[in-house]
Each structure stands twice: as structure tokens, then as C-alpha cells.
Amino acid sequence: MPDLDARALLVEALDFFNDHPCFGLRRDRRRTSYQLAARIDAFLAPDKTVLPIVAAARERWLNTHILRIDPDEQTVQRDGDSYWVRAWVRVDAARLADVGAAPIDRYARAVAALPEITRQVLLADFLGEEDFAAIAARLGIATHEVEQHIADALAVIAQALDRP
Incomplete structure (x- = not known):
């Protein structure tokens, strides 16, 4: 069962x-x-002990203004040699109504300004044809580095889109 x-x-x-x-x-x-x-x-009753991977994710993202992992979150999902930890992504509501060329230009500039390897990883992930392990193998990096490049890219893009 x-x-x-x-x-x-x-x-x-x-x-x-x-x-x-x-x-x-x-x-x-x-x-x-x-x-x-x-x-x-x-x-x-929910287990109150914090899973080590959740504690590591909370510590890593503690001071970021765009990502939050709830104190009671215990859900993780294994993905090869890494884990997914559920989190919240902050979206500035005032910016949601801001449509037109300005956000698109800020997005394009943010992606163009990324380090080459970070941009390659991000674009490979966006295409969705390879999983993290395949992207890592093709670029000669570890899977956790793929995750870190994607997280870094998303943080830079989010900050660029939050600016007027």
C-alpha cells in the first residue's frame, strides 16, 4: 500500500x-x-526535525529578498545527485502590471550580462531538451553547479526586472 x-x-x-x-x-x-x-x-504528527538538505537551502538563501523556504517545509525530491526543496519566489506585484518593451529590454540586458557559462546553462534549461545531468555532462561541470548557475541567473534577472 x-x-x-x-x-x-x-x-x-x-x-x-x-x-x-x-x-x-x-x-x-x-x-x-x-x-x-x-x-x-x-x-x-509532522516531524519537527529539519532535514539537512532543507537546512542547507535555508542557510544558503537566508539573505535573499526573492526566495523563501517556509519554516515548516519538509518536502524534498531527489533528482539524480541533488534535491529539489520547495520554496516561494517573490514577485513584486507592482511590476506585474508593467508590460511593454521596458521589462523585455531589462530581461534581455540581464541575460546578455550573465557570465557565459551561466547563460549557456540557463538557455539549455529553458530549451528543456536536457535534464540537469545532461547539461552538466555537456558543459563539463557538476550537476550542483548547473543548479547554482540557474539560481544565480534567476536572481540576476529578478533583480533586473524589479528595477524601474
Whole structure:
């Protein structure tokens, strides 16, 4: 049974135990539904320990004004020799209404001003024909360097678009 299905079943069982009066368990009458409900509740409670990869991502992006990783975020996804950590990207609402040539020009200038390797990585990622491992292999760099170049490029572009 997949983990999500098992968790859903436990949530349903916990709801049942919470909606019914205390009763003894069939196999061990000394134990009650409240004790079992408490064990299920403890199992389903979110783990408060911070995953090392999440802590590293928070520390790396602590002082940036465009990226935030929530304090309770625990979701990571493995991708080859690296991880995806869920985060929020800040978008200046006043700039969303700003359409026309000015943002496009700022974007083009920001991309043109990127270091050559960073621009190559960004454009390869935008084309979407290669994953990070393939981009890294083609350019002779590590996968984590591909991720860092993309993050750097996006930060530069976001800052360029935030300027009037």
C-alpha cells in the first residue's frame, strides 16, 4: 500500500476513534481506543526535525529578498545527485502590471550580462531538451553547479526586472 494511502487510512481510523466513545480493543481489553488514537495521532504528527538538505537551502538563501523556504517545509525530491526543496519566489506585484518593451529590454540586458557559462546553462534549461545531468555532462561541470548557475541567473534577472 502506498504511503499516502496508508496515511489516509490512519486519518480515517483516527477520525473514527475520535468520534466514538472509549472502548476496549478486541485483542487486548486493557487497551482502549484512546490509547490507539494517541499512537496514530503521534505517528501522523509532522516531524519537527529539519532535514539537512532543507537546512542547507535555508542557510544558503537566508539573505535573499526573492526566495523563501517556509519554516515548516519538509518536502524534498531527489533528482539524480541533488534535491529539489520547495520554496516561494517573490514577485513584486507592482511590476506585474508593467508590460511593454521596458521589462523585455531589462530581461534581455540581464541575460546578455550573465557570465557565459551561466547563460549557456540557463538557455539549455529553458530549451528543456536536457535534464540537469545532461547539461552538466555537456558543459563539463557538476550537476550542483548547473543548479547554482540557474539560481544565480534567476536572481540576476529578478533583480533586473524589479528595477524601474
